[in-house]
Amino acid sequence: MKPIDQPEVLSTPEPAGSRAPFSDFLGTFKDSLKNVFRMREDMEQLSSTRGLPPYVLREIMATVPLSAFIPVEHGGRGGKLDEGIALLEAASYESLSLSLIFGINWALFIQPLTKYGQVSTQRAVFKDFMQKQKMGGLMITEPDYGSDALHMQTCWTKQGENCHITGTKHWAGLTGWADYWLLTARHSSPDKGLGRDIDFFICDANAAGQRIVVEEKFKNLGLYMIPYGRNQIDVLIPESHRLVAQTTGIKMMLDLLHRSRMQFPGMAMGFLTRILDEATAHCRQRKVGDRNLLGYDQVQARLAKIQSAVTICAAMCVSSSERAGLENNLAGQGLEANAIKTCVTDLMQEAAQSLLQLVGAKGYKLDHFAGRALVDSRPFQIFEGSNDILYAQISESLLKQMKMAKEKNLFGYLSGLDLTERSSPRLKKDLDFELDPAMSQRKLVELGLLVSRILVMNMVINLGDRGFDTRLIASCLTNLQQEISRGLTSYSFANRSEVIDLEDSHPGWRDFCHPTSNRTPST
Template identity: 25%
Template sequence: MEMEKSELSELEDVVSSCNYHIERVLTRCRQAAVDPEYDQVLAYELAHTAASVQASNSALNYARRGSTQLKLAQVFVADVVDTIISGAVKHEHIFDLPSNEYEYMVAFRRRYGNPNFTSQLAETQGDRGLDAEFELLQDTFRRFAEQKLFPVADEIHRRNLDIPEEIISELGEMGAFGLSIPEAYGGFATGGGNDYLAMVVATEELSRGSLGAGGSLITRPEILTRALLRGGTEEQKQRWLPKLASGEIMNAVAVTEPDYGSDVANIKTTATRDGEGWLINGVKTWCTFAGRADVLMLLARTDPDRTKAHRGLSLFIIEKERFPGHAFRFTKPHPTRADLIGKIEGRAIDTLGYRGMHSYELSIENWWVPNDSLVGGEQGLGKGFYFQMEGFENGRIQTAARAIGVMQAAYEQALRYASDRKVFGKSVSEYQLTKVKLAKMAAHIQAARQFAYDVSTLMAKGEGVLEASMIKAHVCNTAEWITREAMQIHGGMGYAEEYSVSRLFVDARVLSIFEGADETLSLKVIAKRLLDPK
């Protein structure tokens, strides 16, 4: 026990050094006037290094729970130290480490990155550290994933099918769509410190079953919910939130445009006043679930003065019919002009993975909506960018939870396959290299999970906006690496659609692209805020 206390103290010291190092680097960057717009490589690496250090703080808190937790944290933090040392070599004028600190970190890395130490943890996952209420929640959604999602996930992926309606309806009955909706509007959020945690736990388990047919289903109502809570009128909240909470309606998010991916401020889709409503015209892309959705959350330019950028954008809720399959087209007449027919056409974009929900390109022509479709009414005019960003910030922590679920599934499948598969006379799991890979997977997954729990607690307090971006950037990159390693452990069979790990690999690839592309998120949000905290 005394040795464990000594090891915990050692971990506390090295995590403290990592935090001090980041603060020192930030100070030097500010003094050197480092600009994320021009010093992009440095700023990008700074953002990811800072995010990994934040994750190490969560790993340290987890380590205080016991011996197993401590070992997993030691493996993870050893890799964080490796990142810091590498940064010091590449950017020594900014990231340099004093010789005594460098030697201390190298010694820690040598001890806990040592294959002989790491390989002992190949099948060690550790507990989640949840209380009984959330263990029950986790178990409920895990059973749903195993009974309802696993049996259909591969078929949906291979044939690019629609999500079965029974999955949507059963999730609605379970309350999955109302986890972040206040009780006053038919949801389950009480306004306490654990509202976001419930969403994170549920999302991980659903994503473990299927990213496209499970975890991502509850992201869309989350985004619209946050936008409505931030800027909607009371009438709009009363109208839409109970229906979202029950699953009576499902929504899609129409923000991105073909020429303006993450550059939301410059979108071209317009909404112009027309009698008692608005005429919508434009093209949207990557509008996931647009066919099945009952409503679109659409961002449009209401002020023709493009110099106002994001201050000229407003948010609308557009009702539509449900359509199955990969393409749809529907029309409706203008309420007062017989010569004007509104039209919305959608075409699903073929993708490597993330199948089931389908992501569409939408063409919208002269689509008339009444004034009450404008989120916030007249008071919301020109504030749509801020309303939708409220939803996207929430979406980032949820995307991290989706990544954790995908990673967990990949780890479990790799561990199972390595135990069953024999190569050169012994199982794959007996080889040191495999053991080290599995141990690192487990350590990084647990650190990511604890980081997500910590960020969810911050967000429940109205904080954690920067941290939500940091965890999204950090965890989604980790998911790509872990699913690749899981695929590699499967050898040739990992490349076959017969095994689910191939689906997990291509699903993981999308995580660092949507909800804020990794580069844009790292430079425009994380590095910018770190370097200018005002």
């Protein structure tokens, strides 16, 4: 049975694009995107309507873009990190939603299947991806267990040669669209109940006994192209479709998620470049008074920050393409992965806010790029780990490492860490203090943000050494130092404010409009 609302796509029996030089392959892909998103007269309405018209997906998928992520032995281009990131960049310049569709397929389905899947399953699934342009996604999140994934209630039991999986999942990107799903569940037994570890299974939504029922389609605020919803799972999956963990399922999940977070810059790169291009073009054309917007200092400050975000993202892309390969186990690389994900998604939202501010009222239209960029980039700070939680985890990881190294001084530790050894000396005067290991949660979040910026500064310095434009590097480092300085001020400020528990209601302001002599002033 075909999944709900699955757009029809053309079959491509011989994916010639997978054999072409990558520059030609990418050029063909970009041409198809330009034709779809710029040449068609009706595409402006796409941003304000839900879903993706079949002809749009058909034209894009005809270039076999997912072949960039698939191993050579299964007919793909090999899944090279730099090529995959470049493809996400090209897609996100035209559409952040489309780039996320590819990112979901790559990081949350194809890569886990490539690294942990059984060969017979890889062969069948990747054949469908290459010849029929099928898609896959990942289901982890549950209605009552969002960020608390380790306590998910979806369970599985063995039934002969199959695994019976039952539960409820929601907010899985491509709900009702994907042909294949990577499902997460905990083993259940009558005597022990739910096990502590997590298992992964490949579900073929078109196969008998494996159909996932979409109970509700969500009206998501942004990313209109991508369907989300609540899914009821009651499926029988062959044992051969279970992923094989190298150690534990939890470490496999961390390896998967950390790799995905390190590939976020691919989706951000084209998006940020587009924002910079749109903002610069608008400021050149828009006149206020006797000059265009480029002549105003505050406008220059905003544009410089957007430009710095593009440079930072470029540095992240270079770093991730060299460090996030499948040959590396990233389960223990939470500090780096979380720093990349949080920083780049903050940059995406900040850049979108600046673009909307520069464009003004017309940018607030639903079908204007500035307004779309603002709403579409916001969930990136939430999914795959809320940034507040990840910032706290960065600090917790750092404090744990410092304790093991018997080092209390922040500069003393960061100066010897390979991720920050080049950026920390520039900040020695500010970082030369001891951390309190018993700091509050809010301070963990503030410290995590600070450390993430120091880490990406290290990447920018490394990018400069490779010959990247020295003017862009210098401007970027200046902006980063300013942000780190603000972060240090916030971290050092003692703020223990809490919500005041008001028994009745909040005081009404009108009672204080006409002060009387017998009123006691508030303290």
